[in-house]
Amino acid sequence: MSKKSxxxxxxxxxxxxxxxxxxxxxxGEDVAGGRGGSAGIKDAWGGVLGVTKxxxxxxxxxxVLDTPITEASYIGAAAGAAVTxxxxxxxxxxxxxxxxxxxxIMNQAAKFRYMFGGKARTPLVIRAMFGAGFNAAAQHSQxxxxxxxxxxxxKVVIPSSPYEAKGLLISAIRDDDPxxxxxxxxxxxxxxxxxxxxxxxxxxxxxxxxxGRDVTIVAFGRMVGLANQAADRLEKKGISCxxxxxxxxxxxxxxxxxxxVADTGRLVIVDESSPRCNMATxxxxxxxxxxFDTLRAPIRRVVPPHTPVPxxxxxxxxxxxxxxxxxxxxxxxxAHRVVEKV
Amino acid sequence: xxIARETLLRSYRAMRTIRMFEERLHVEFATGEIxxxxxxxxxxxxxxxxxxxxxxxxxxxxxxxxxxxxxxxKGVGVAGMMAEIYGRSTGVCRGKGGSMHIADLACxxxxxxxxxxxxxxxxxGAALSHKTLRDGGVAVAFYGDGASNEGSTLESLNLASVWxxxxxxxxxxxxxxxxxxxxxxxxxxxxxxAAGFGMPYLECDGSDYFAVxxxxxxxxxxxRAGKGPVMLHVHLARWYGHFEGDAMTYRAADEVTNARxxxxxxxxxxTRVTQAGLFEDSELDEVDAAVADEIxxxxxxxxxxxxxxxxxxxxxxxxxx
Numbered sequence: 001m002s003k004k005s006x007x008x009x010x011x012x013x014x015x016x017x018x019x020x021x022x023x024x025x026x027x028g029e030d031v032a033g034g035r036g037g038s039a040g041i042k043d044a045w046g047g048v049l050g051v052t053k054x055x056x057x058x059x060x061x062x063x064v065l066d067t068p069i070t071e072a073s074y075i076g077a078a079a080g081a082a083v084t085x086x087x088x089x090x091x092x093x094x095x096x097x098x099x100x101x102x103x104x105i106m107n108q109a110a111k112f113r114y115m116f117g118g119k120a121r122t123p124l125v126i127r128a129m130f131g132a133g134f135n136a137a138a139q140h141s142q143x144x145x146x147x148x149x150x151x152x153x154x155k156v157v158i159p160s161s162p163y164e165a166k167g168l169l170i171s172a173i174r175d176d177d178p179x180x181x182x183x184x185x186x187x188x189x190x191x192x193x194x195x196x197x198x199x200x201x202x203x204x205x206x207x208x209x210x211x212g213r214d215v216t217i218v219a220f221g222r223m224v225g226l227a228n229q230a231a232d233r234l235e236k237k238g239i240s241c242x243x244x245x246x247x248x249x250x251x252x253x254x255x256x257x258x259x260x261v262a263d264t265g266r267l268v269i270v271d272e273s274s275p276r277c278n279m280a281t282x283x284x285x286x287x288x289x290x291x292f293d294t295l296r297a298p299i300r301r302v303v304p305p306h307t308p309v310p311x312x313x314x315x316x317x318x319x320x321x322x323x324x325x326x327x328x329x330x331x332x333x334x335a336h337r338v339v340e341k342v
Numbered sequence: 343x344x345i346a347r348e349t350l351l352r353s354y355r356a357m358r359t360i361r362m363f364e365e366r367l368h369v370e371f372a373t374g375e376i377x378x379x380x381x382x383x384x385x386x387x388x389x390x391x392x393x394x395x396x397x398x399x400x401x402x403x404x405x406x407x408x409x410x411x412x413x414x415x416k417g418v419g420v421a422g423m424m425a426e427i428y429g430r431s432t433g434v435c436r437g438k439g440g441s442m443h444i445a446d447l448a449c450x451x452x453x454x455x456x457x458x459x460x461x462x463x464x465x466x467g468a469a470l471s472h473k474t475l476r477d478g479g480v481a482v483a484f485y486g487d488g489a490s491n492e493g494s495t496l497e498s499l500n501l502a503s504v505w506x507x508x509x510x511x512x513x514x515x516x517x518x519x520x521x522x523x524x525x526x527x528x529x530x531x532x533x534x535x536a537a538g539f540g541m542p543y544l545e546c547d548g549s550d551y552f553a554v555x556x557x558x559x560x561x562x563x564x565x566r567a568g569k570g571p572v573m574l575h576v577h578l579a580r581w582y583g584h585f586e587g588d589a590m591t592y593r594a595a596d597e598v599t600n601a602r603x604x605x606x607x608x609x610x611x612x613t614r615v616t617q618a619g620l621f622e623d624s625e626l627d628e629v630d631a632a633v634a635d636e637i638x639x640x641x642x643x644x645x646x647x648x649x650x651x652x653x654x655x656x657x658x659x660x661x662x663x
């Protein structure tokens with residue numbers, strides 16, 4: 001056990017799984033970088049934000065493959081390699097680039113198993129970074145996990161901390177289905193204690209980061225940390241919150257969400273993806289359908305507005321869910337009083 | 343190049359099987375009993391069979407929405423294919439894929455593909471597997487003149503060259519992408535495209551089994567030897583519409599008639615092997631009769647086979663969920 005950043009935890013998961021299984025390969029744009037450059041440097045970048053740094057040195061260029069900037073061909077190649085004996089981890093860099101290769105994910109990898117009558121296995125991981133808060137503007141900041149969650153055949157993972165990232169990535173690599181693994185780029189330098197040895201966190205099992213009696217907060221990825229900060233503040237005001245990190249949006253741990261809502265009677269969902277047809281609407285529908293009678297107040301969603309992600313810091317800050325907004329939503333749901341019908 | 347008599351006989355049988363399979367589908371589709379879309383490969387048989395005669399079960403192919411011929415040429419069973427097209431639970435994909443998604447990974451067939459340009463990237467991946475696992479395999483992408491313009495295809499040509507993959511890109515140029523002619527939709531030439539990506543280019547007459555066998559043999563040997571990808575441009579004519587039900591109003595009245603008369607790969611094959619004294623007509627007639635029986639049996643069986651059950655709807659989305 002030692003302190004590791006989100007970046008280091010991901011790197012360590014990749015390294016340990018590549019040591020364990022020689023069919024695990026890495027591919028993507030500048031996952032090493034520097035190839036063919038006049039400086040003659042190998043592993044110049046190790047990924048655009050340095051997440052895969054050092055893997056080339058250990059595993060060589062037959063297992064750490066730099067690609068041209070052609071997402072359709074290499075994401076498709078990763079899918080083709082996955083059904084023919086390899087276990088590729090392809091890095092899409094920014095998830096926004098999925099526009100260049102969605103067919104290969106949506107129509108190919110996701111559908112092989114069902115469309116071929118259950119005979120295909122596609123052990124593919126696509127890693128991509130997502131999220132606003134980096135002034136990266138509209139084409140490098142989206143949180144597109146609802147898009148992937150919508151597609152049957154894909155599993156979708158959103159780690160909320162370095163510990164979670166390592167264990168969930170190890171599970172993703174060992175999984176025999178295509179997995180979309182989404183890393184919030186704002187979190188790469190966050191640190192916490194992470195075990196040195198490999199460990200796997202199962203999919204579809206939510207993590208309760210705190211348990212309380214008044215309000216259930218469901219949050220994803222970086223929002224889990226914000227939800228806990230809000231819960232700390234609320235605790236001081238005498239409002240006690242449960243915070244659920246579902247870890248994966250597909251599969252989704254419906255039971256844990258429903259059980260917690262049954263206990264608290266109040267639900268706030270924090271989701272940094274665009275507000276229409278996102279995870280917050282999905283979970284609101286689930287609870288409205290399955291747990292309507294347990295609700296003591298309307299469900300509240302803390303989500304961005306239905307706009308592209310803006311560039312200027314002042315606008316981007318307004319855009320994203322914040323600790324203040326989560327606190328306000330929880331306070332509002334507590335203020336709601338059910339009026340008995342006469 | 344001398345081709346073994348056994349290979350010739352197997353190839354003739356495969357081409358005849360494709361022809362009869364497709365012509366029977368043409369008839370059965372008109373009755374309304376076959377659901378969905380069907381795209382027939384008639385007229386193009388020598389391309390799939392000529393190429394696949396140079397492949398083994400260890401090699402991989404990816405196909406197009408016009409995929410029945412490639413499946414048969416790669417060894418997918420006719421009964422399972424027919425049952426699939428009829429949407430039966432006995433189908434090779436248990437009735438969940440249909441005509442456009444017949445796949446059989448066990449014999450290296452990565453699937454027909456409903457997406458134009460869907461196959462070439464997958465073939466880069468299959469070729470990468472062959473190369474990484476050092477199993478000696480080659481991966482072959484069949485794609486049409488229409489798909490040759492897709493960005494995914496052009497990206498794949500680049501990637502295959504950059505990674506020096508054991509891949510062969512077979513452009514099956516039947517002159518039409520749906521209802522628009524390749525002469526309109528394809529800028530430049532396939533040859534120039536291959537050159538642009540630094541790969542060798544070969545072309546051949548797709549109605550001539552021997553020409554396809556020769557050219558694809560060279561291409562596959564090149565790729566298998568680790569010398570990198572090759573493009574093979576096969577000139578073809580399709581005898582039916584883009585899909586069944588297409589009245590082909592965009593083709594001159596005699597275009598298909600002429601193709602059937604002058605470029606029938608089965609007739610050309612028969613003439614050549616009988617004139618060379620390799621086979622008697624009667625031997626080939628026996629093959630024809632056996633194939634006719636096989637197709638008839640497949641259709642009868644498919645019509646009689648069970649439909650999928652309601653529980654199948656939810657099965658096999660994931661390995662584990």
